[in-house]
Amino acid sequence: MYCVKVAEVNKMCRDVVEIVFDRDLRGYPGQFVMLNVFGYEEIPLSLSSPKSLTVKGVGKTTKALLNSKKGDVFGVRGPFGRPFSLPSVDEKVYLVAGGIGIAPLNYLYQTLKDEFEVIAIHGIRCKDEIMYDYPEIATDDGSAGFKGNAVELFLRIADFEEKMRVYSCGPKPMLLNLYKAMKKRNLLDCLEISLENYMKCGIGICGSCVTECGKRVCKDGPVFKGIDIIF
Amino acid sequence: MYCVKVAEVNKMCRDVVEIVFDRDLRGYPGQFVMLNVFGYEEIPLSLSSPKSLTVKGVGKTTKALLNSKKGDVFGVRGPFGRPFSLPSVDEKVYLVAGGIGIAPLNYLYQTLKDEFEVIAIHGIRCKDEIMYDYPEIATDDGSAGFKGNAVELFLRIADFEEKMRVYSCGPKPMLLNLYKAMKKRNLLDCLEISLENYMKCGIGICGSCVTECGKRVCKDGPVFKGIDIIF
């Protein structure tokens, strides 16, 4: 474990903050860190850029993080896990994020945007949850962008072809829909999904994050290829 | 510790053998290994080439080594210690070896001979002790080469100038003479000497090889610059 200091905290929407550190955490898009919030717990969070995390307050620790401020110090283990693989030069790239699933995809977007044609989609409940300004927005209530969920929007705008690459992160039901859509079109090998699971060690030994098919989300994932998962 | 296998044993003279291993020990000229002769002791020996040691039988362990043969296996720690530094392109190189002191200097000779003008001198007692064929020989009894010791021969043939580099290894009295000769001519910074001392750890912690001026032969040496030693 080493310590990092907060350089800047950006409020992204009501219950989401982007915490920027004073140094690079040396990870790749898709990797996560185990963040030790002293006095609270240690939790897994994806890198949302080389030096930032984007956190949604859902419980004790994440809500404490909403109040973090410049100068705060956190413990870090990692980055850990398998990152997203990079697309080939001729592939068209789609990012499909649901809710806070935008965190790892934002890092990927920043990495790819200058060299690839990237279409980023972010599905949220309503316009108050908009966090970043570049993605196509899909809202459940239609208060901004497309009315519907991220997968519906994706199905509408995507050109399904073998030279596509789809990266996704978000709630399980959303991932499942996307998975099915890609499977139906025989394009599972164009899909990469970042999974979440309850974590303790983060390094592949304790077994708490293991999936039904025996894979460790922390070590064999969190990014899995569509062909490697069985939902 | 790791193990190495003997590929070849060359008898150099009555009580000296060159033991060649089946793989490179990855050391530089001047470095030594702690060789564990199973059933005997672990002793320090200089690399006489990237994959060989040259040993003189003086006691229990070294005499056992005289009988080593192809296929024998030894334990190795190291290579350890500070190697000889390389000369500058325009320097004239002298190697002054006494007796088994030829071992590390042979490795240095093989490394330098193609790119530098190297004059190698080997002082021995009589012609029966000749080990390698390239050096100028000095014998105490005049039975081969120059009659006298290695330092006397060196003094006779050396051009003393600032662009010279003198490397030496051998018995203490010989090193002392050479040291004095270089000091008198104000050329101590052209001199590098490889020292020997009783060793246990070989890695700079036990203190058994420490010199009167507080230096560890195993770690701060065995190669010392003339200016850094006080005889």
Added chain:
Amino acid sequence: MLEVVISDLKLENPVILASGILGSKWSSLAKVAEFSGAIVAKSVGLNSREGYKNPVVLNQECSIVNAVGLASPGAKEFSKELEKLFKVTNKPLIVSLFAQSSEEFSSLPNYFPFASAFELNLSCPHAEKLGMAIGVDEKAVKDCIKAVKEVTDKPVFAKLTPNVTDITKIGIAAEKGGADAVVAVNTFKAISIDVVSRKPVLSNVKGGLSGKAIKPLALRCVWDLYEVLDIPIIGCGGISNWKDVVEFILAGAIAVQVGSAFYESYRAVEGIVKGLNDYLSYTGEKIEELVGLAHGGV
């Protein structure tokens, strides 16, 4: 060549998954079972236990400190999980048990009719009144093993703690209690402090050290036990490659358990077994011939 027999357990190779490592889900156990000689499930007690809150694991250069705190769903629930495993693997499944007393220990085996053997965790260094609290006391060790032996015909292994003045005394107590083998060792008591927050890193303050760092220490325990015990010894602690396994076997172990090495790779065991196989093919020996060889004629 790699087959070993421990008590009446036949293993196709001597590399066993250590308890607590990926051992709480049937799916990961099944995966590791593919290459290992046997697997030990995560230690389970009578009732469910929450375990400690995060952080519970700290990875460091060469070692891991953990205080997971024997988190467990309890015997009944866990038995259901392990039963799923039982259906898909033919490898011996060793069920690791923890308890506060010999009575509690003897109530556990019945929950696991499919177990191939039981391992008593007398050695967890970071759970109060459990594990080590028993494992440092010769009489308690003997009593617990006896109690379990009385309720099961399966082999019973005693997993020992190295955090004692003389591990051979505990080993002898286990043997006297009727243990079919000892497992040496569990983790070493350790702590890690963060210099920025100035607090212990793990939520439980203290934990147990595992991984490469403890290999020479665990090996010493096996060596000492081999000099006094007649029952087989299963080595454990810091094993990460086939050479480590050979060291343990030469020191007196008949088999080994591997834990922290999974930090490097899921295929830790696979690699170790392959290396062992190549080594023994080369020397033309059986693993059993190597047991304790380093003790001879030193």
Added chain:
Amino acid sequence: MLEVVISDLKLENPVILASGILGSKWSSLAKVAEFSGAIVAKSVGLNSREGYKNPVVLNQECSIVNAVGLASPGAKEFSKELEKLFKVTNKPLIVSLFAQSSEEFSSLPNYFPFASAFELNLSCPHAEKLGMAIGVDEKAVKDCIKAVKEVTDKPVFAKLTPNVTDITKIGIAAEKGGADAVVAVNTFKAISIDVVSRKPVLSNVKGGLSGKAIKPLALRCVWDLYEVLDIPIIGCGGISNWKDVVEFILAGAIAVQVGSAFYESYRAVEGIVKGLNDYLSYTGEKIEELVGLAHGGV
């Protein structure tokens, strides 16, 4: 800022050279003394001891196993060597003593009138009847310290072994015997086996483990001792940089000893002291303010 006082010893910084490390020659001790707060000479007994034959040291990833075997020229000879040192350094010189009995211990201090303090080696794990043989026995520990306290007014430190079930009991025994401080800890019992020769690597078979690998273990000893002792604790085991020192201080040590780190560099201590100095300049604290801080409000 870096000054600490242990009993009546004033140290200009808390980093002390550990016994047995470069500690048999005045010349190397003098060199290390330049930057360290104090130095401990190699343990010396009444009579000369050969020590074990090579190999006596094995360096591994993260750790060192040694069984030098308390090689020593004996009190009389070694006193002459140390006297040379006394003339050239103004740093406190701590003389480490080993013996087989309290009587033998009490005969030693007289040989070293120039010593600033004595450290009793009750903890060497690889010399029969010496060191650990005494250090695992509460009564023997108490008696030996008492005996030495009776013959000298200098501070007397007890160097403890971690190879016990409960180090706090030994610490308390030392305190009751009148020790002015404890040093925690000496090396951990270990062994290493060569898979090619199939023999133990060290000539003495077993040795003691030191270096980075043991840091979390040694730190745990200091932590536990701090909870029960009133006398100061000097931490030792695996320290290789200033952060390690801060960890030990936060766990309860007032000073530390450094040994194996000299494998990396002669200037190990120099680097550590510089780092500590920078850290405390930055936080604006004195080292003494940090002692035991990690125990508070966990």
